Every structure is written in structure tokens, then in C-alpha cells.
Amino acid sequence: MEVTSIEELESLCFETAPPADPAWLQFSEELGRRGPAPQFSSPLERQPVYAEECRQQLKKMTAPDARDHSLxxxxxxxxxxxxxxxxxxxxxxxxxxxxxxxxxxxxxVIVYYHGGGLAVGEADSEELTCRRMLKSFNRPARLYSVGYRLMPKYPAEVCVSDSIDAFLALSSKTAKNIVVGSSSGGQLAATVCQRVPNGSVYGLLLRCPVTSDPSDAKIYIPERYRHFHTSRTPSFVSTIFQYLKRSVPRDGLDTLPLEATRQELLGHPRTWIQLCSLDTLYSDGLCYGMALFDAGVKLRLDIQKGWPHTFWLKAPELPNALEAENSMLEGLRWLAE
Known part of the structure; x- marks a missing residue:
């Protein structure tokens, strides 16, 4: 939907999460029957396992007899x-x-930032989606997926500086530059757009983005948006994502994207945001949409009601995952106009 008033955005604030989609409940039950997820003593232990799981999933989804073989x-x-x-x-x-x-x-030119809480994921971890995005073009296009360094080995500021360095090195002086990020990659994408020179980003695409730190009584959320940041509650928890846990406020960063002032957001590129209603980060994306609209930014929103955080990554085989991907492609086409 194209946002035409702040009231439209405010009406999308949920005190409790809408009911889960029956198809997700069925998948979640099947997931539970597979047994408990592996436990890791540290993110460093999880990083190579996560990366390999993503590669195996890509291999499975693009096998000769699989739905996405053409990708x-x-x-x-x-x-x-x-x-x-x-x-x-x-x-x-x-x-x-x-x-x-x-x-x-x-x-x-698309510059893509993967998710993973700034703690897992590599340049090829969301390659299925990257390939789908690129294949949606019938004209010369290029996609760069950035393998920024990860916490805890490196501080979050290094994740940010790597992301900015990559954009400055890879973006085009002549093509339309579109910045894309999912989850914590959305945080990086939004940060890049705020920090690089105005006009260098043509469009911004965010999927379930991290934009704030609502812990500690919402002191890191601007007062204007505190009333609308409601999703850090149990009803928004899913079997694949609970809460983004930080060892220090804002992961040690000075600010997060939602804290940008209206003045800082003036001249921001047109933006498309995809949210999932069964997601403790739902309000992060919604409130960031409010901030952008307040600054006069052209904004479109897509809400996957009853579905959890970036479910198209965890369950790409589901028909609803493909529907979410296709909705994203519509947003990409709008940004690239």
C-alpha cells in the first residue's frame, strides 16, 4: 500500500499480534516434530553452522526438480x-x-545486506532471494551482497563501517542504486542511507528491519514513537524468532536508525518496507515508516499478517513465502521506476 497519511500508519499499530496464519501454525507444528534446534555456546560456534545451512538450503531449493531451479x-x-x-x-x-x-x-545496481542479528550470515546466506531479485529484471542489472564482519569478534561499528565502505565502493555513478536489507541487514541498509551523500541512493527496500532498541523502558526510542512501539511483547513471539537480545544497549552504537531527526531524513530516497505481524520487530519497521513519512519521504508498506520474522528465509518452500517474495519484487519494481 502507498502511505498517504500518518493516520494510516498509526492504524497499523497492534497492541497484540493478529492471529497466526493457519499455514504457519501447521508448519510450526511440523518443525516441532523434527526435534529441538541445536544449541550453541556462542555466536562464534553458530556462525559456520548457519552459513552451511544457508548453502544447503539454496542447493535444495534450486535442485533440478525443485521450484526455484531456474534461479x-x-x-x-x-x-x-x-x-x-x-x-x-x-x-x-x-x-x-x-x-x-x-x-x-x-x-x-542493488547493494544487499543480509540479516542475522549482526552475529551470523555471510555474503551468500540470502542468495536465493538475491537471485530472485536480479532475475526480476529484463534489462542490465547487477546485485552485490555484502559479507560485512560480524559480532562478537568485531564491534557493531565495524559492521556499520564495512557496510558503508561497500556501498561507496560498489555503487554506480550512472545507474540507479537501490539499497536492500533484511532484519539486522535492514538496520545496516537504513544506516547507509542516512550516512552516505543525499542523492546517491535511488531507493531503499527494508524487510522486517531492526531500527531501534526498545529495551530499558524505551529510552532509546524517540518519544514521538514510543506509544506505537508495542511489539516487544509475548504475543508477537514465534517459534523461529523471539526477541533480539543485546549484551549492551544499541550493541554499543551511538544511535540506531529510528533515532534520526526529521532534518537528517530530509532528502531520503523513496522507501518500501515489508513487515510481518507475528514479529517482535514489527514495531521497528512501522515506527521507522512513521519517521520517514513525517520527513516527507515517499513510502509504501507491505504487511504479511499472521507470519513471523523473515519466514521466507526459514521456510522458502511454503507458498506464502513465495507470495511474500513476489510482493517484495513488486516493491523493487516500484523503487526502480
Whole structure:
């Protein structure tokens, strides 16, 4: 939906989460029958396991007899790196080009930031979605997925600086630059848009973004939005995502995207936000939409009612996951107009 009034956004504030979709409840029950999820002593232990799970899922979803087999065809894949401005670390980047237009300069460049709480995920962890995005174009386009460094080995500010360095190195001077992020990658995408020069980002696409730290009595949420930040409560918890837990406020960052002033958001690119109503981060995205609209930003919103946080990543085989992906592609087309 295209947002035309702040009242539209305020009406989407839920005190309790809408009921879960029956299809999700069925999938959740099936998930429970598979046994408990593996437990890890630290994020460092989980990181390689998560990365391998994502690669196996891509392999499964693009197998010869699988629904998304076409997504591994017609795309040229390259691995490269970008030097960090902080310490010259080689930031891994996955580059995807449409084979048909590989020799042509892209008209659209997508810079993609994966999710994972800034603690898991690599440049190829959301490759299925990245490929789907690129294949939606019938003209020269390129996608870069950024493998920024992760906590706890590196502080959150390094995640941010890697993301900004990657955008500055990879964005085009002539093409339309679209910045995309899911979950904590949405936090990075929003931060990049706030920190790079006005006009360098053509459009912003956020999926279940992290934009605030609602802990400690919401003191890190601007007063204007505190009343509408309601989703950090048990009714929004799902079997795949509970609460984003931080060891220190804001993960040690000075601010998060929702704390930007109206003045700082002036000139912000048009933005498309996808939210899931069964998500403790629902209010993060909704309140950020309010902040953008308050600053006069063109805004469209998509709400997946009854579905949990970035469920298309955990259960890509579900028909509803494909529907959510297709809704995202509509948003991408709008941004690229």
C-alpha cells in the first residue's frame, strides 16, 4: 500500500499480534516434530553452522526438480572484496549479473545486506532471494551482497563501517542504486542511507528491519514513537524468532536508525518496507515508516499478517513465502521506476 497519511500508519499499530496464519501454525507444528534446534555456546560456534545451512538450503531449493531451479540459470556469479577504510580488511562481496547483459553497464545496481542479528550470515546466506531479485529484471542489472564482519569478534561499528565502505565502493555513478536489507541487514541498509551523500541512493527496500532498541523502558526510542512501539511483547513471539537480545544497549552504537531527526531524513530516497505481524520487530519497521513519512519521504508498506520474522528465509518452500517474495519484487519494481 502507498502511505498517504500518518493516520494510516498509526492504524497499523497492534497492541497484540493478529492471529497466526493457519499455514504457519501447521508448519510450526511440523518443525516441532523434527526435534529441538541445536544449541550453541556462542555466536562464534553458530556462525559456520548457519552459513552451511544457508548453502544447503539454496542447493535444495534450486535442485533440478525443485521450484526455484531456474534461479541458478542465466546468472553469472563472481566473488570479490572491498577494502575497509578502517583497517584495509578485505570485505567479502558476492556479485551477481544477468548473463544476458553481462557485458553491459548495469542500469540498476542493488547493494544487499543480509540479516542475522549482526552475529551470523555471510555474503551468500540470502542468495536465493538475491537471485530472485536480479532475475526480476529484463534489462542490465547487477546485485552485490555484502559479507560485512560480524559480532562478537568485531564491534557493531565495524559492521556499520564495512557496510558503508561497500556501498561507496560498489555503487554506480550512472545507474540507479537501490539499497536492500533484511532484519539486522535492514538496520545496516537504513544506516547507509542516512550516512552516505543525499542523492546517491535511488531507493531503499527494508524487510522486517531492526531500527531501534526498545529495551530499558524505551529510552532509546524517540518519544514521538514510543506509544506505537508495542511489539516487544509475548504475543508477537514465534517459534523461529523471539526477541533480539543485546549484551549492551544499541550493541554499543551511538544511535540506531529510528533515532534520526526529521532534518537528517530530509532528502531520503523513496522507501518500501515489508513487515510481518507475528514479529517482535514489527514495531521497528512501522515506527521507522512513521519517521520517514513525517520527513516527507515517499513510502509504501507491505504487511504479511499472521507470519513471523523473515519466514521466507526459514521456510522458502511454503507458498506464502513465495507470495511474500513476489510482493517484495513488486516493491523493487516500484523503487526502480
Amino acid at each position: 541458478i540459470q542465466g546468472i553469472h556469479k563472481t566473488e570479490l572484496s572491498v577494502a575497509s577504510s578502517v583497517d584495509h580488511f578485505h570485505i567479502p562481496v558476492l556479485q551477481l549479473d544477468l548473463s544476458e547483459f553481462q557485458e553491459q553497464e548495469p542500469e540498476t
